[in-house]
Amino acid sequence: MGLKRVAIVGAGITKFMRRAQETGRELSYYAAKMALDNAGMSLDNVDCVAESTAPDAFDGVHMNGEYLSDGSGGWRKPYLRSYVGGGSGVFVVNHGWYQVASGLFDTCLVVASEKMSSCHPHPQGAFLNIFDQFIERPLGCNLLWIFALEMNRYMTVHNISHEQIALVSVKNKKNALDNPAAQIPEKVTVQDVLNSEVLAWPVHRLDISPTSDGAAAVVLASEDVVHKYTDKPVWIDGVGWSLDTTYWTNKDLYYPRYVEKAAIMAYKMAGITDPRREIHIAEPYDPFDYKELHHMEGLLLCDKGEAPKITEKGITQRDGSMPTCPSGGLLGVGNPIAASGVMKVCEMFWQLRGEAGARQVTRECKTALAQAWGDLMQVGTVIVLRK
Amino acid sequence: MAKNKVALIGYGIASYGALSPEVSYKEMMYEACSRAYQMAGINPRKEVDSFVTCSEDFDEGTSIFDEYVPDQMGAMLRPTQTIAGDGLQGVAAAVMQILTGRFEVVVVEAHSKASNITDHIGLLHFAADPVFTRPLLAHPYFLAGLEMRCFVSISGNTVIDAARVAMKNKNNALKNPLGVHGAKIDLEDVLMSEPTFEPLKKLDQANPADLGLCVVLASEERARKMGLSPVWITGMGWCTDSYQPERRDWCWPAYAKIASEMAYRQAGIQQPGKAFQLAEIDDTFSYKELQHLETIGLARVGEAGEKLEEGAFDLGGELAVNPSGGSLGCGWMLDATGLFRLIEVAKQLRGEANGYQVKDARAGIAQSWRGIPTATGAVCVLEV
Numbered sequence: 088m089g090l091k092r093v094a095i096v097g098a099g100i101t102k103f104m105r106r107a108q109e110t111g112r113e114l115s116y117y118a119a120k121m122a123l124d125n126a127g128m129s130l131d132n133v134d135c136v137a138e139s140t141a142p143d144a145f146d147g148v149h150m151n152g153e154y155l156s157d158g159s160g161g162w163r164k165p166y167l168r169s170y171v172g173g174g175s176g177v178f179v180v181n182h183g184w185y186q187v188a189s190g191l192f193d194t195c196l197v198v199a200s201e202k203m204s205s206c207h208p209h210p211q212g213a214f215l216n217i218f219d220q221f222i223e224r225p226l227g228c229n230l231l232w233i234f235a236l237e238m239n240r241y242m243t244v245h246n247i248s249h250e251q252i253a254l255v256s257v258k259n260k261k262n263a264l265d266n267p268a269a270q271i272p273e274k275v276t277v278q279d280v281l282n283s284e285v286l287a288w289p290v291h292r293l294d295i296s297p298t299s300d301g302a303a304a305v306v307l308a309s310e311d312v313v314h315k316y317t318d319k320p321v322w323i324d325g326v327g328w329s330l331d332t333t334y335w336t337n338k339d340l341y342y343p344r345y346v347e348k349a350a351i352m353a354y355k356m357a358g359i360t361d362p363r364r365e366i367h368i369a370e371p372y373d374p375f376d377y378k379e380l381h382h383m384e385g386l387l388l389c390d391k392g393e394a395p396k397i398t399e400k401g402i403t404q405r406d407g408s409m410p411t412c413p414s415g416g417l418l419g420v421g422n423p424i425a426a427s428g429v430m431k432v433c434e435m436f437w438q439l440r441g442e443a444g445a446r447q448v449t450r451e452c453k454t455a456l457a458q459a460w461g462d463l464m465q466v467g468t469v470i471v472l473r474k
Numbered sequence: 475m476a477k478n479k480v481a482l483i484g485y486g487i488a489s490y491g492a493l494s495p496e497v498s499y500k501e502m503m504y505e506a507c508s509r510a511y512q513m514a515g516i517n518p519r520k521e522v523d524s525f526v527t528c529s530e531d532f533d534e535g536t537s538i539f540d541e542y543v544p545d546q547m548g549a550m551l552r553p554t555q556t557i558a559g560d561g562l563q564g565v566a567a568a569v570m571q572i573l574t575g576r577f578e579v580v581v582v583e584a585h586s587k588a589s590n591i592t593d594h595i596g597l598l599h600f601a602a603d604p605v606f607t608r609p610l611l612a613h614p615y616f617l618a619g620l621e622m623r624c625f626v627s628i629s630g631n632t633v634i635d636a637a638r639v640a641m642k643n644k645n646n647a648l649k650n651p652l653g654v655h656g657a658k659i660d661l662e663d664v665l666m667s668e669p670t671f672e673p674l675k676k677l678d679q680a681n682p683a684d685l686g687l688c689v690v691l692a693s694e695e696r697a698r699k700m701g702l703s704p705v706w707i708t709g710m711g712w713c714t715d716s717y718q719p720e721r722r723d724w725c726w727p728a729y730a731k732i733a734s735e736m737a738y739r740q741a742g743i744q745q746p747g748k749a750f751q752l753a754e755i756d757d758t759f760s761y762k763e764l765q766h767l768e769t770i771g772l773a774r775v776g777e778a779g780e781k782l783e784e785g786a787f788d789l790g791g792e793l794a795v796n797p798s799g800g801s802l803g804c805g806w807m808l809d810a811t812g813l814f815r816l817i818e819v820a821k822q823l824r825g826e827a828n829g830y831q832v833k834d835a836r837a838g839i840a841q842s843w844r845g846i847p848t849a850t851g852a853v854c855v856l857e858v
Binding site: 090110141142143144146147148149150151152153154156157161162163164165166167168169170171172173178182185186188189190191213214216217219220327328329330331332333334344345348349352356461462463465466 | 478525530531532535536537538540541542543544545549550551552553554555556557558559563566567569570571572573574575576597598600601603604605711712713714715716717718728729732733736740844847848849850
């Protein structure tokens with residue numbers, strides 16, 4: 088831990104949706120306001136603001152952090168936008184952690200928002216620009232291609248079937264039925280997933296999270312002031328992040344070693360030596376169904392290639408011994424890039440406080456984990472929370 | 475001196491002037507970082523705990539630009555993040571990481587490949603509010619013209635005072651190897667240059683430059699263990715005012731005032747006007763230097779122009795302001811500009827400013843602004 092121990096004292100989220108009428112600033116405001124209300128705070132109690140939003144290309148606003156600043160409560164305050172692509176959502180909470188843990192600030196409002204629908208006809212087009220100008224862009228790449236390569240590699244190395252992977256989509260979309268913020272909660276079967284349209288083999292439509300608009304926020308407070316805002320703090324005991332090489336084509340995609348690095352950093356800080364026993368509940372990043380499995384392995388929550396098996400046994404269901412994505416995850420709640428990572432932290436906050444309502448998991452939870460992934464199969468961001 | 479301070483143990487510069495067809499941004503980053511690591515005497519792969527880079531996607535022409543930073547910095551599979559902000563804001567992030575006690579050595583990188591941007595003004599249109607401001611289709615610099623008009627009308631400073639800033643900085647830059655926009659000019663040259671956005675003139679505006687910059691920061695304990703006598707960062711402030719131009723203070727900007735108060739509080743500075751021997755102040759537009767000096771308490775309100783005329787801000791004056799040549803002389807470097815100002819202060823405090831060294835420099839201040847159309851800035855106090 089840092090100089091000061093840091094706790095989450097409030098959380099807020101907007102509904103995730105395909106096309107919000109609100110601007111990104113308004114979405115940020117709604118999430119920030121809900122988080123502040125939840126902590127019984129006003130902007131006067133906020134010492135600094137940490138904000139994140141993913142590529143500016145989605146809404147076509149250059150220096151998008153500046154644009155979102157007042158909606159995020161950053162007006163005339165120390166305000167920073169941090170950024171690690173898709174990993175930004177969990178990272179921005181880590182960023183808020185170091186702002187408070189440094190001792191410079193007592194409280195920090197952490198806000199992430201995404202407005203993908205402004206990108207016409209579909210935000211997938213904006214992803215062409217994430218690829219290397221010389222080697223990759225001329226191919227007209229889209230993001231599905233590299234996911235298809237990675238999924239295929241993962242399935243091949245461990246001899247995993249699509250049926251096993253589809254179970255994640257079925258579980259998460261079902262979990263989302265109890266989440267009022269969810270965009271595509273759905274009762275689907277493994278067969279539905281396999282029968283859905285092939286987008287880039289082996290990726291089918293129901294293997295993928297949707298594109299979304301939405302925002303999420305948390306409020307952080309240092310150990311010195313936390314008692315003013317809550318008697319149920321959720322402590323940030325471990326943070327980790329790691330960025331792998333740009334040259335994603337030069338590594339074996341079957342295993343996310345950058346997630347492992349980030350997890351080890353966070354476990355070390357939290358004093359966790361046996362994550363399989365010591366982490367009780369997790370929100371691994373699930374923009375694609377196989378990604379949840381891939382990340383559970385990277386997080387050392389099971390052996391390599393074992394994640395599909397423990398999923399089949401029901402261990403990751405809400406009534407299982409290691410529930411994953413009880414919120415409904417990105418597959419069910421939606422994927423407004425940066426906001427979806429903060430949504431995962433919000434869910435762990437509510438689960439640890441026993442405030443998740445119909446989504447509350449059966450087992451007693453003391454330690455929780457949220458993780459996000461991003462860039463060109465490249466970045467892992469991890470946070471460990473304790474009540 | 476402040477309770478919590480952080481050491482600056484190395485910096486690196488890779489300067490390429492106004493155009494750099496011979497290098498890529500990756501090569502510039504590699505060169506700047508290598509130099510900084512060498513000065514600090516560290517191996518990035520083993521001895522750096524975290525890396526911070528500063529960039530904006532649109533400036534780079536690449537979405538999710540942080541994808542393209544780790545390899546050339548030696549940061550592969552290490553904690554690496556981007557701050558979508560000015561170099562000084564990146565330094566703020568690094569300073570906070572070190573103050574948590576979990577990180578001993580943190581590297582901050584920023585670069586400018588401004589010459590790759592074929593239509594900079596077109597790009598700035600995208601930074602304007604898409605609902606309220608962008609539909610006006612005005613050249614974004616109209617904001618600077620309006621602000622300058624407001625400043626000279628209210629503050630007591632004049633258009634001639636602003637021209638004198640441009641003259642001073644462009645002349646100062648002639649002695650700095652980074653001074654690619656340096657020129658031997660007089661007041662007349664500035665005042666007679668082409669009007670752009672009245673009262674702003676062509677020579678009141680900074681022009682772009684390409685370069686890579688890197689600094690290595692370390693905890694106090696680590697710096698002492700390494701036996702270094704570093705430059706200390708003793709105060710750090712940053713702030714964002716309203717995104718809506720009409721809701722800002724147009725004369726003495728709130729972002730600079732709040733950021734400086736925060737930095738002075740940390741550094742234990744009561745009288746900023748007497749605390750420093752040199753200041754590297756944002757001068758993206760000439761009047762901005764005067765405006766910022768008054769806002770952050772380095773000159774009394776309405777008096778910056780007079781003091782400038784008296785020579786108080788010259789090299790050898792009571793407070794050397796932009797002895798490096800500032801942005802008017804060395805160029806405007808996208809989000810690397812703040813880091814450039816910090817490095818120039820560090821150079822002076824280390825006694826390495828060959829040819830433009832400020833005598834007996836013990837304390838200096840770097841102040842940045844992110845440029846049009848933002849209201850974001852940062853302040854950093856450095857001491858030896």
